[in-house]
Amino acid sequence: MSTDGLPETFDVVVHPARELRGELRAQPSKNYTTRYLLAAALAPGETRVVGVATSEDAHAMLRCLADWGAGITHVGDDVVVRGFGASPRPGVALNPGNAGAVARFLMGVAALTTGTTFVTDYPDSLGRRPQGDLLDALSRLGARVESEGGRLPLSISGPVRGGAAQVSAERSSQYASALMFLAPLLPGGLDLHLTGDIKSHAPLRQTLDTLEAFGVRATANDDLSRISIPGGQSYRPGRVLVPGDYPGSAAILAAAALLPGEVRLSNLREHDLQGEREALDVLREMGADLTRAGDAVTVRGGRPLHAVTRDGDGFTDAVQALSAAAALAGGTTTWENVATLRLKECDRISDTRRELQRLGLEVSETADSLSITGAPRLAGNVTADGHGDHRMIMLLTLLGLKADAPVRITGAHHIRKSYPHFFGHLEALGARFDYLPAERH
Numbered sequence: 027m028s029t030d031g032l033p034e035t036f037d038v039v040v041h042p043a044r045e046l047r048g049e050l051r052a053q054p055s056k057n058y059t060t061r062y063l064l065a066a067a068l069a070p071g072e073t074r075v076v077g078v079a080t081s082e083d084a085h086a087m088l089r090c091l092a093d094w095g096a097g098i099t100h101v102g103d104d105v106v107v108r109g110f111g112a113s114p115r116p117g118v119a120l121n122p123g124n125a126g127a128v129a130r131f132l133m134g135v136a137a138l139t140t141g142t143t144f145v146t147d148y149p150d151s152l153g154r155r156p157q158g159d160l161l162d163a164l165s166r167l168g169a170r171v172e173s174e175g176g177r178l179p180l181s182i183s184g185p186v187r188g189g190a191a192q193v194s195a196e197r198s199s200q201y202a203s204a205l206m207f208l209a210p211l212l213p214g215g216l217d218l219h220l221t222g223d224i225k226s227h228a229p230l231r232q233t234l235d236t237l238e239a240f241g242v243r244a245t246a247n248d249d250l251s252r253i254s255i256p257g258g259q260s261y262r263p264g265r266v267l268v269p270g271d272y273p274g275s276a277a278i279l280a281a282a283a284l285l286p287g288e289v290r291l292s293n294l295r296e297h298d299l300q301g302e303r304e305a306l307d308v309l310r311e312m313g314a315d316l317t318r319a320g321d322a323v324t325v326r327g328g329r330p331l332h333a334v335t336r337d338g339d340g341f342t343d344a345v346q347a348l349s350a351a352a353a354l355a356g357g358t359t360t361w362e363n364v365a366t367l368r369l370k371e372c373d374r375i376s377d378t379r380r381e382l383q384r385l386g387l388e389v390s391e392t393a394d395s396l397s398i399t400g401a402p403r404l405a406g407n408v409t410a411d412g413h414g415d416h417r418m419i420m421l422l423t424l425l426g427l428k429a430d431a432p433v434r435i436t437g438a439h440h441i442r443k444s445y446p447h448f449f450g451h452l453e454a455l456g457a458r459f460d461y462l463p464a465e466r467h
């Protein structure tokens with residue numbers, strides 16, 4: 027499955043880099059790939075999804091949709107999906123791997139079936155992430171739900187009719203997105219009330235955007251606390267183009283800001299709903315020299331950076347990458363309102379604090395914030411724990427490039443969850459890595 031030419035599992039040794047220089051095309055967006063593939067499967071007929079991500083999460087979605095009965099044909103970088111419409115095959119066990127969004131979106135749609143089971147081969151990561159808020163919403167709608175403590179493995183059986191529904195959006199926006207994908211295919215649609223302090227508004231807008239691209243009518247109020255989707259609709263098949271990925275690109279841009287040289291990254295739409303687009307503003311506010319021409323962003327790196335205090339919830343998947351910039355900026359950077367980071371592939375607050383401290387940095391945390399005091403230089407010569415988390419691996423890689431001596435990152439193959447060509451892209455810019463047998467998986 028891996029197209030990156032690297033061993034199946036590996037630790038990476040990151041060598042200090044003098045500069046980064048060159049041009050790259052941003053990889054396809056993870057969040058739009060998962061959404062477009064799912065919407066394509068929910069559409070009767072054929073949809074061509076142009077430029078699909080090749081990450082493990084994209085493969086997880088493709089595998090699950092095929093198991094539910096979608097026809098999947100790869101044509102170059104595109105995927106042609108023959109949808110199952112409102113009738114995914116019942117009685118199937120789906121394995122979404124380690125992909126939270128994939129698992130949750132499919133759990134919503136599972137209410138169309140008379141029984142779907144969800145299992146994972148990542149019991150220590152996805153298997154620990156909470157699903158209770160979505161399961162509660164589904165059972166209030168009349169679905170039959172079985173789980174132990176609201177975690178995978180679990181099973182969901184419909185049918186449900188729809189109508190008024192409540193879902194908490196405090197721990198993850200993915201629960202509400204899941205119900206939004208389900209809603210148009212229910213006889214009664216859904217009048218959704220998102221409760222709690224709503225987090226991750228940006229992905230919710232990406233879901234609304236996807237529904238619109240597939241001809242599904244939906245209305246929402248400004249703060250997204252009310253989302254109304256009439257029932258009895260169908261997804262319209264057609265052709266959709268996956269935009270470039272801001273979360274992964276934020277790591278490349280942060281690396282480029284930290285090191286001397288010049289990096290140009292294309293395929294980053296200026297008007298895009300991915301919240302991690304804000305990473306560009308954050309880097310600029312920190313003092314980076316970043317310019318945009320159309321869909322290309324150029325960074326002239328090596329300028330001194332300074333600390334910022336920002337609400338990180340708008341760019342949740344770029345907080346790790348920006349933490350690398352913070353680790354080398356003058357002063358103390360604080361990411362506020364980031365409690366949901368604790369519920370990702372690892373605890374991205376406490377685990378990040380521990381790894382940064384291991385590298386010699388001063389870091390503190392509260393329940394919902396992370397503060398990092400920048401150091402003028404990092405000694406390196408340590409082994410850091412990747413925590414099986416692609417975004418932690420990106421952060422540690424950036425610090426290794428800037429350190430005085432190499433940094434080893436364990437389990438670096440988990441980069442493939444969202445960015446299989448991450449190391450290859452950095453090599454193309456002049457970085458150097460060794461790939462060693464993994465000390466542990």
Ligand SMILES: O=C(O)C1=C[C@@H](OP(=O)(O)O)[C@@H](O)[C@H](O)C1
Pocket residue numbers: 057060127197198199200203225226229230342343366
């Ligand atoms: O809807 C999506 O595709 C995503 C939503 C976000 O999760 P939360 O809503 O849990 O913050 C984000 O972190 C994740 O990578 C993808």
Ligand SMILES: C=C(OP(=O)(O)O)C(=O)O
Pocket residue numbers: 056124125126127128343370371417444
């Ligand atoms: C948290 C992430 O993904 P997911 O929730 O889809 O597993 C991520 O991509 O950083």
